Amino acid sequence: xxxxxxxxxxxxxxxxxxxxxxxxxxRPRAVGExxxxxxxxxxxxxxxxxxxxxxxxxxxxxxxxxxIYHADQEGLAALRADLDRxxxxxxxxxxxxxEQPPEER
Amino acid sequence: xxxxxxxTTVHASIVVDAPLARAFEVFTEEFGRFKPPEHNLxxxxxxxxxxxxxxxxxxxDRGVDGSTCHWARVLVYEPPTRVVLSWDISPTWQxxxxxxxxxxxxxxxxxxxxxxxxxxxxxxxxxxxxxxxEGVREGVAGGEGWPLYLERYAGVLAGR
Numbered sequence: 338x339x340x341x342x343x344x345x346x347x348x349x350x351x352x353x354x355x356x357x358x359x360x361x362x363x364r365p366r367a368v369g370e371x372x373x374x375x376x377x378x379x380x381x382x383x384x385x386x387x388x389x390x391x392x393x394x395x396x397x398x399x400x401x402x403x404x405i406y407h408a409d410q411e412g413l414a415a416l417r418a419d420l421d422r423x424x425x426x427x428x429x430x431x432x433x434x435x436e437q438p439p440e441e442r
Numbered sequence: 443x444x445x446x447x448x449x450t451t452v453h454a455s456i457v458v459d460a461p462l463a464r465a466f467e468v469f470t471e472e473f474g475r476f477k478p479p480e481h482n483l484x485x486x487x488x489x490x491x492x493x494x495x496x497x498x499x500x501x502x503d504r505g506v507d508g509s510t511c512h513w514a515r516v517l518v519y520e521p522p523t524r525v526v527l528s529w530d531i532s533p534t535w536q537x538x539x540x541x542x543x544x545x546x547x548x549x550x551x552x553x554x555x556x557x558x559x560x561x562x563x564x565x566x567x568x569x570x571x572x573x574x575x576e577g578v579r580e581g582v583a584g585g586e587g588w589p590l591y592l593e594r595y596a597g598v599l600a601g602r
Contacts, residue, residue: 355536355590367560390490417568420452420565420568421452421454423478424452424454424563424565425454426478427454427476427478428454428455428474428561428563429477429589430455430476430477431455431456431458431469431476432456432458433476433559434468434472434475434476435458435460435464435468435469436458436459436460437466
């Protein structure tokens with residue numbers, strides 16, 4: 338699963354996205370249903386869902402004429418992948434800092 | 443991923459051209475200089491990241507407006523070879539206030555030569571972040587396992 342390195346950390350940093358995610362944790366829902374639950378427009382809900390989907394936190398499937406979103410099974414795998422990236426990036430940046438001669442700091 | 447510990451542990455390591463004592467000192471005292479900038483749960487920019495060098499201390503971010511985010515507790519502090527901290531951030535990227543639901547990360551510093559140090563990180567017990575995670579991992583791949591787990595997880599969150 339390819340996700341942007343920052344997506345996991347930032348996807349749920351937004352309160353509206355967090356609310357949407359928590360409604361989907363409750364049970365699968367259609368976009369229109371979500372729009373009625375959060376104080377933003379339906380197009381805005383769709384945008385938020387796009388970000389959550391890219392972060393691997395939600396997935397969708399077509400049911401008749403509706404697209405139903407649900408919390409993604411890969412969610413915690415995404416958390417682990419995020420931590421993996423976090424530590425690798427942290428160590429790479431750490432190497433740069435620690436190898437600077439002290440007088441240049 | 444054939445064992446549960448592999449599923450719930452993340453490893454990372456690096457060798458740096460720095461003596462042991464300096465490697466330890468920079469990692470702890472200057473953590474804020476190399477932490478990825480997007481790792482920020484404050485609503486504002488981070489002014490500084492503080493590592494309190496003692497067991498019971500915290501690793502925390504202070505925002506430009508003075509707000510703070512304490513996201514790790516120092517569990518073991520053994521300069522210059524080892525520290526263990528908690529990871530008090532939930533899978534929904536909020537501060538976890540129940541220590542039983544936090545993971546921990548250990549950092550080990552080993553001198554390879556007088557001027558080279560290996561730094562190893564083990565971030566473990568990720569499963570502590572959610573009730574029922576293990577059950578889900580062992581459960582069916584169908585639609586019921588994960589939503590069910592998340593529902594319980596949400597219940598835990600809502601119960602606070």
